Amino acid sequence: MPATIRDVARVSGVHVSTVSRTFSAPHLVNPSTRARVLEFAEQLGYRPNRAARALITGRTHNIGLIVADIANPFFPPLIKAAESHARGRDYHVFVADTNEDPGVEEELVLALAKQVDGVLLCSPRMSNAQIEKLSRDVPLVVVNRPVPGLPAVIMDVAQGARLAVEHLTMLGHRHIALLGGPRGSWNNREIRRSATLAARAAGNELTVLGPNPPTEESGAAQADSVLRTGATAVLAYNDLMAVGLIDGLNRLGITVPDQISVVGIDDTALSRRTRPTLTTVATPTAAAGRAAVDMLLQHGDDRRTTALVTLQTELIIRDSSGPCPK
């Protein structure tokens, strides 16, 4: 049976409110009293019950963080950055995984709603309307997708996609395939829009494939369709798919980048690990995590500001992209 504030009060001969103040407003209590209370509290192993405190203050000092798939290497750096940033501000982060399921997404937001001061919604698959509705239950910051009226932090993948297309053009490629990601992903639409524009500007042909699940398996499975497009270079929705695709191509006897170039997006740890190493668009995920935490916490003071933070991306050229064959 853990000690409560009342136990501490009784033992140290003061009233509960004094004990309460000792922990939540130490400067309001006489140093000697405070010392005594602290000592007895320590002795009893007393720790303030944050849940009970939250009931009255309305602040839990917790942040919810919802991602589509913890196993996707894109997320861990974001999660870790958000966590350590939040901890520095005396907040704890609760992470939850939706399995790429919009239904679970909603359920989790609602479940977290009363136990956190706000939720970081990463790469949500729900509709804007659903998200907006949820934001009435709990302060939301959306990551990786702009939602009208809500604070969001996005990464400029459009720029990255353009850079990638330009890079491939420079290497002599005239026909590029875009290996699309999941339906409902804002990033996916953005990449497609930007790649299309960039290809047109360069007078290149662009063939769009998809939608596809954003997984390695799905990338591998598309090797065949990629080949059939006749493209000499591919821009994939993310590193996972790019790596899978390279694998699938290898199995078909096609080598990268000699016969076909492949570019990923995200610059996950993966991209340095594969052979060939992956040319990819680096998205500043750690910075995004920190920015999202900042927005959530500052928004406590000023709920009407609906900022949109855009982080720059850059192209990292490695070994999976090369000159157009022949």
Place this chain on the structure above:
Amino acid sequence: MPATIRDVARVSGVHVSTVSRTFSAPHLVNPSTRARVLEFAEQLGYRPNRAARALITGRTHNIGLIVADIANPFFPPLIKAAESHARGRDYHVFVADTNEDPGVEEELVLALAKQVDGVLLCSPRMSNAQIEKLSRDVPLVVVNRPVPGLPAVIMDVAQGARLAVEHLTMLGHRHIALLGGPRGSWNNREIRRSATLAARAAGNELTVLGPNPPTEESGAAQADSVLRTGATAVLAYNDLMAVGLIDGLNRLGITVPDQISVVGIDDTALSRRTRPTLTTVATPTAAAGRAAVDMLLQHGDDRRTTALVTLQTELIIRDSSGPCPK
């Protein structure tokens, strides 16, 4: 301002206790009343405040899950399995990452203590005494390490290490290096103990390296020391280190498995992805996650049982292990 139980009571013309019962003990309330209450609740967007409920029932219906490093591919399958298993039993899982820091570990357990019904502590780096102390604040289930007096689920890495050594022996290797993992890891000690035994039984030489951080970089950095041992085969603490080591060896001009064999542990997604694919000991992480959730929840009823669940491991032979050269 979200609707409270009182709002619903007022609007539907019943008392709060009736509304309460409608949600927590529906069979105790007249079907027609219940229907009406439910309708108004729906209309107001009312959702019971789990935190307030927990204050009085003592059950939050949340589970804490603490891991050393979300970015380590060993954990995501465990986390996902625990999460979906828990959700099926109307529990939510809050994940937290300690960054391999025992201090943070303790802080997180204490922070979670009052907001969850129990904590799954995965691969803790704390001392047994510290863990036992924490278990007085919140029910604990330890994963990946037995702690006397506490329920735990472990995977039989000793068996896996033995199988690995026997496999290498069969391939003709007479000198094996053990690339050790982090200090404080029970698995690490276990692997070492078992590998030493198995090597002795086979009349093999075993050189132990470490302790080392359980990362890819650390594996790569040890390539040199591994070579200096003169061993023709290496068993690494985990896949991450094994993959890093292969990389480091390659950079030194050594090819795997022709010149040296490398075996990992965990069978993470990584191991199928690398070239050569990795021979490794498969640990049933998803099953471990589910088992841990089960133990935690059933322990609510019977706190004195301190079970120890041991899951079997198996050796997956792929391409990174081959015959001893010469």
Place this chain on the structure above:
DNA sequence: ATGAAAGCGCTAACAC
């Protein structure tokens, strides 16, 4: 089957 009242652990006015 429903209402009345007490209280979970804590904080926040307001007195003194």
Place this chain on the structure above:
DNA sequence: GTGTTAGCGCTTTCAT
């Protein structure tokens, strides 16, 4: 600087 009092949103006796 400390005590008093009320109450956060909810459940749970105990009556009725």
